[in-house]
Amino acid sequence: MTIDLEAETAAEAVIDRKRRTLTIRKYVPVLGTLVLLCIMYGIGIANYENFYNTQILLNIFIDNAFLLVVAIGMTFVILTGGIDLSVGSVVALTTMVSAVTLNHGWPAPLVMITVLVMGSVLGFGMGCMIHYFELQPFIVTLAGMFLARGLCYVISTSSIPIDDPTWITLSQKRIPIGSFSITPSVIIAAIIVVIAAVVLAWTRLGRTVYAIGGNQQSATLMGLPVARVKIAVYTISGFCSAAGGLLLSFYMSSGDPLHAVGMELDAIAAVVIGGTILTGGSGYVVGTVLGIIVLGLIQTIITFQGTLSSWWTKIFIGALLFLFVLLQRTVVRRTPS
Amino acid sequence: MEQSRPILVMRGVGKRFPGVVALRDVDFRLFPGEVHALMGENGAGKSTLIKVLTGVYSIDDGSVEMAGEPVLFGGPAQAQQAGVSTVYQEINLCTNLSVAENIYIGREPRRLGLIDFRRMRADAGDLLRSLGIRVDPGSPLAAHSIAVQQMVAIARAVDISAQVLILDEPTSSLDAGEVEQLFRVVRQLKEKGLAIVFVTHFLDQVYAIADRITVLRNGSLVGEFRTADLPQRDLVEKMIGQELSTLESLDQQKPALREVEAGRPLIEADDLGRSGAIAPFNLTIHEGEVVGLAGLLGSGRSELARLLFGADRSDSGHLKVDGKNVSLRGPRTAMGQNIAYLSENRRADGLVEELSVRENIILALQASRGWTRPVPRKKQDELVGRYVKALHIRPSDPEIPVRNLSGGNQQKVLLARWLITEPRLLILDEPTRGIDIGAKAEIQKLVVELADGGMAVLFISAELEEVLRLSHKIAVLRDRVVVAQLANTEDVDADRIMTTIATGVTA
Amino acid sequence: MSAVLKHRLFWPVAALLVLLLSNLIFTPGFFNIEVRQSHLYGSLVDILRLSAPLLLVALGMTLVIATGGIDLSVGSVMAVSGALACLYIVHQPDQGAPGTIIVACLLGIAIALVLGLWNGFLVSVIGLQPIIATLILMVAGRGLAQLITEGQIITVNSPGYRFLSAGYWLTFPFAVILAAVVVALTVVLTRRTALGMLVESVGGNPRASRLAGVSSRTLIWGVYVFTGLCAGIAGLMATANVSSADGNNTGYLIELNAILAVVIGGTSLAGGRFSIAGTVVGALLIQTLDTTIYTTGIPAQTTQLFKAIVVIAICLIQSPAFRAKLRRRPAAPVAPAPAAPSKAEVSL
Known part of the structure; x- marks a missing residue:
């Protein structure tokens, strides 16, 4: 079955060109993040002594490992076109529960499993409400945010120090890489990043996440398990929040109801700056990692600058959010529907 | 055309919704290797019949048989498994994924638990080639025209189950060349022995591709015809039918003969x-x-x-x-x-359902005056009262939400909305x-x-x-x-x- | 009686009354109101006074939500407006001079209006999703506020400024009078002009509204500016209450409380019909809850727990899917009429 090949070839050339630009366009947001990152890194190296030191980059990961893990969970949610405002509170709740149970003498592995299950269950519950009662993710996770933060204060209104040996080891241990070093938390975050990337790119769950974000109605009509995957996504976000909470409790060696206040905003910002489109269906885990580095670089540059105060961080993040949302909008608009 | 045994038989199908009979005693037969057009004006019951067939709606009366066996599908997924696939007018694919993924999502070939993209692309390439569709399976679906997307949807449907394919107004947004492209694929599927239901309202296309035509009108079966035996003119008449009602109240004379001086x-x-x-x-x-x-x-x-x-x-x-x-x-x-425009789609383009009858009537006049110059309440009541009376809007209480009115009364509300703007x-x-x-x-x-x-x-x-x-x-x-x-x-x-x-x- | 039960404000008002009554258990003289030096005192008066900033923010939020939008940046706008006003006051030789205070307030309100214009521009002209558009300012606004205060807490020593929150006028707390005036003005503005109806129509069915000639772009833009204005005044009040501006904490989490107040008051998050009376009840309910928790000695922060329960309960009551499941009826199928386009769909 061949059909007027000549005409087809000419038409195909046009389509090919169009297709190539579209394939590239898919990566525009992430590439934008990468370019931004290089520029920022260049500015840092050009202006500040010692900025080239690789340890500076590694420190970004050390200081933001928990945020990275939380942002990975957020990436899943945003890819389906949802949002999870509860992450910061779940992180705080995790640190509180860890601190209290450890102080009651629970063994460290049991504590870790307990909080991870707790985070997942919270996420699962929110996912069920969003899917089965057709409530807006925004409002359900807002309730989850209130709930988890309120539970923190039910446990204790003040900070609880953690002196469990496992926690102390995990918090103080440095793993050398050449002449530099990282913490176990970075390794854990890296493992989660790799797993998340593989799940999103090469499993049915991951591809269904993209399908739902692309067009939930189509996904349903194509017979995909939309309900299961949507609930799974919030469960994953809950799990990641709990994991991030554990990393934060290593980092801070304490449980505090005031931990991670506003972290949901940082996580959303990292995901968006990392090129994931807020309406869902397009974005990559690697983008989120880049987004975290960008946030970290902003802080680092501001620290190196010395004269710039910390609040510029927020202004810069806001400006970047604006830029990237605009960039996404132009990209989405040009895509034929 | 093989006329031996129908693959699909629907007998005496009826479907009721609150206040509406959507289908009444409809028969439908489909043979392997034929393209069967389902025709009718809006509200004729085409899409209801398709939805009853694919299990989107439950069936109230009648039966469905496939290959001689009675079947009752619980939903599109179940229908698909049994060999009945539907491709809708609105592309129901995910344009953010690649062509190959759209064909295989949910049933991807896997190796060691992970999706084997290489094999998936190869399989997709083979499948598309076998249908005469020349598309790079690795390219994003969004890069292709609606026609190609439609064909990818068909490829997916055919690959999942290859017995009955329902094309629900697939050509509505295609140009002539694209339609021809699509028809090439359809003809090929027909040669392979698929039974194809083609829902459309384009007459030329029906005559270009369909072997037989079933016409519905107002939820009832008008008849099943061989395309060759049914001239276009007769088809139009069968679709539109004759208005049976007698409207005595109206002057039966033609307006042109009323000698109205334009x-x-x-x-x-x-x-x-x-x-x-x-x-x-x-x-x-x-x-x-x-x-x-x-x-x-x-x-x-x-x-x-x-x-x-x-x-x-x-x-x-x-x-x-x-x-x-x-x-x-x-x-x-x-x-x-x-200029005033009473739109075709009352609910989507006309009514603000939670607002009252009065507010819906006053909306256009108010919008044209701007928010700073409200129509005085007294004037509103007077205007609304006048039109509620003149158009016999029932119930006549203008303060109830417009969603509580019947369709006819809602339409009169919208008519009133435009009439008070004195267009x-x-x-x-x-x-x-x-x-x-x-x-x-x-x-x-x-x-x-x-x-x-x-x-x-x-x-x-x-x-x-x-x-x-x-x-x-x-x-x-x-x-x-x-x-x-x-x-x-x-x-x-x-x-x-x-x-x-x-x-x-x-x- | 059944008419009373069916009224959409029945449950919020009932909850408010129950909550107020339950205070009697902990505070016997809870309902006592006395006049000292021609000033009104009492727990109820305190609740009214403290609820003023939330009420103002919720008022603006009501209109934004009625158009089908949302404004997350109100807390940040409060912080910016309060910070700017306080910054101006501390740099004046006479911090208490009426002129100083008036200029400070005007400055605060002006910057809030600018920020509202920005939000409205992003939503109505650029066409960003309201959540995203206002998220930008929610993040950046905090930074802006801290930039103004240079990361410090600006403390003002100005009885005149404090008057905004704690002062009395005609025996009533000035903050209550101010909030009442703004509420009254809003009611007049929305219900005496056609604004309210047009806003409800845009939120209820944007497509139909456009075809009826409603200029939704201007309306939506205006609504965000109005919310900015309300947040600006609330920011002045909140900073006046503590005589200081803290870029980090002024108006912290108020956007969520405001959304909660609006939702409690019966305005649907999907847009359409709004109820200012409902929002007033909602805001009072939230403030009473805070006050009640405070007086019972439960850690104040646990109010969030109760709020979570309230949010979930109200959303479930509003959810058609939930009601359908309660009635144990299968969700589909509905009549085959063409469905109205989902209002939640706003393209990015």
Whole structure:
């Protein structure tokens, strides 16, 4: 079955060109993040002594490992076109529960499993409400945010120090890489990043996440398990929040109801700056990692600058959010529907 | 064509919704290796029949048999597993994924638990080639035209189950070349022995591809015909049917014979058009004149109306109002020229359902005055009261939410909304569809009165009787082109209009 | 009686009354109101006074939500407006001079209006999703506020400024009078003009509104500006209450409380019909809850727990899917009429 090949070839050339630009366009947001990152890194190296030191980059990961893990969970949610405002509170709740149970003498592995299950269950519950009662993710996770933060204060209104040996080891241990070093938390975050990337790119769950974000109605009509995957996504976000909470409790060696206040905003910002489109269906885990580095670089540059105060961080993040949302909008608009 | 045993038989199918009988005792047979067109005007029951078949709706009466076995599907997924796949008008694929993924998502080939993309692309390539579709399976679906996306959807459906394929208005947004591309694929599937149901309202396409035609009207079966035995003109007649109701209240005389002296030209469209929606057309509407638009669903009736109201921007030609060129930038500018548009889709484009009857009636007048100049409450009550009475809107309490009214009364509310803006041109897009006979007669009578009072009316309806009864002039649309404009004289009748719709040539 | 039960404000008002009554258990003289030096005192008066900023923010939020939008940046706008006003005051030789205070207030309100214009621009002209558009300012606004205060807490020593929150006028707390005046003005503005109806129509069915000639772009833009204004005044009040501006904490989490108040008051998050009376009840309910928790000695922060329960309960009551499941009826199928386009769909 061949059909007027000549005409087809000419038409195909046009389509090919169009297709190539579209394939590239898919990566525009992430590439934008990468370019931004290089520029920022260049500015840092050009202006500040010692900025080239690789340890500076590694420190970004050390200081933001928990945020990275939380942002990975957020990436899943945003890819389906949802949002999870509860992450910061779940992180705080995790640190509180860890601190209290450890102080009651629970063994460290049991504590870790307990909080991870707790985070997942919270996420699962929110996912069920969003899917089965057709409530807006925004409002359900807002309730989850209130709930988890309120539970923190039910446990204790003040900070609880953690002196469990496992926690102390995990918090103080440095793993050398050449002449530099990282913490176990970075390794854990890296493992989660790799797993998340593989799940999103090469499993049915991951591809269904993209399908739902692309067009939930189509996904349903194509017979995909939309309900299961949507609930799974919030469960994953809950799990990641709990994991991030554990990393934060290593980092801070304490449980505090005031931990991670506003972290949901940082996580959303990292995901968006990392090129994931807020309406869902397009974005990559690697983008989120880049987004975290960008946030970290902003802080680092501001620290190196010395004269710039910390609040510029927020202004810069806001400006970047604006830029990237605009960039996404132009990209989405040009895509034929 | 193999006529031995039907693959699918639906017998005596009935489906009721609260207050509506959507299907009544419908039979449908489908043979392997045939393309079977399912035809009917809006509300005829085509999509309900498809949805009953695929299990989207439960079945109230009758039975469905596949290959001799009685079946009852719980939903599209179940139907698909049993060999019945549907490709919808709206592409139900995910354009953010690749072509290959769209074909295989949910059943991807896997290796070691992970998706084997290489094999998936190879399989997709083979499948697409076997159907004569030349597309790179690795490319994102968004990079391709709607036609190609449609074919990818077909490839997916065929690959999942290869017995019955339902194409639900697949060609609505395709141009002629793309339709031909699609038909090549369809013909190939037919040769492979698939049974294909083709839902459409494009006559030419039916004759180009279908072997048989089943016509539905108002939820009932009109008949099953061999395409070769059914001339286009007869098909149109069977789809549109004859208006059986008697509307005694209405003057049965044709308006042109009522010797109404048409006034000055009010609206002159000069090569006005919008690519992809309606081909450039010329149309003049005089004061006191009723111009009817006749044509099948999807022939460009609403698109024409939307251009005249500025709801869509034209990309060619000019529009003159009172002999002066105007450029309609949106509904507001059109309203400034005293043009009003009663849209076809009451719920999506007309009503604000949670607002009251009074608020819905006052909305357009208020919008044109701006928020700072509210219509005084007393004036509102007076205006609303007058129209509730004049149009017999029931219940007559203007403070109840408009969603509590019946379809006919909702339509009258929208009519009232536009009448109180005192328009000079009133565009009515299917004003009588889906409403009861009494309300219908009232609306028709009103149109005559308004025109007698000097208002110009553009009246769009799928029912030819109605158009013939009301219009001084009739513009006939076919496949998004105005093919004829006839003065509604003695010798113009439904027969002639149907022939024009069917052939595109004035008889 | 059944008419009373069916009124959409029945449950919020009932909850408010129950909550107020339950205070009697902990505070016997809870309902006592006395006049000292021609000033009104009492727990109820305190609740009214403290609820003023929330009420103002919720008022603006009501209109934004009625158009089908949302404004997350109100807390940040409060912080910016309060910070700017306080910054101006501390740099004046006479911090208490009426002129100083008037200029400070005007400055605060002006910057809030600018920020509202920005939000409205992003939503109505650029066409961003309201959540995203206002998220930008929610993040950046905090930074802006801290930039103004240079990361410090600006403490003002100005009885005149404090008057905004704690002062009395005609025996009533000035903050209550101010809030009442703004509420009254809003009611007049929305219900005496056609604004309210047009806003409801845009939120109820944007497509139909456009075809009826409603200029939704201007309306939506205006609504965000109005919310900015309300947040600006609230920011002045909140900073006046503590005589200091803290870029980090002024108006912290108020956007969520405001959304909660609006939702409690019966305005649907999907847009459409709004109820200012409902929002007033909602805001009072939230403030009473805070006050009650405070007086019972439960850690104040646990109010969030109760709020979570309230949010979930109200959303479930509003959810058609939930009601359908309660009635144990299968969700589909509905009549085959063409469905109205989902209002939640706003393209990015």
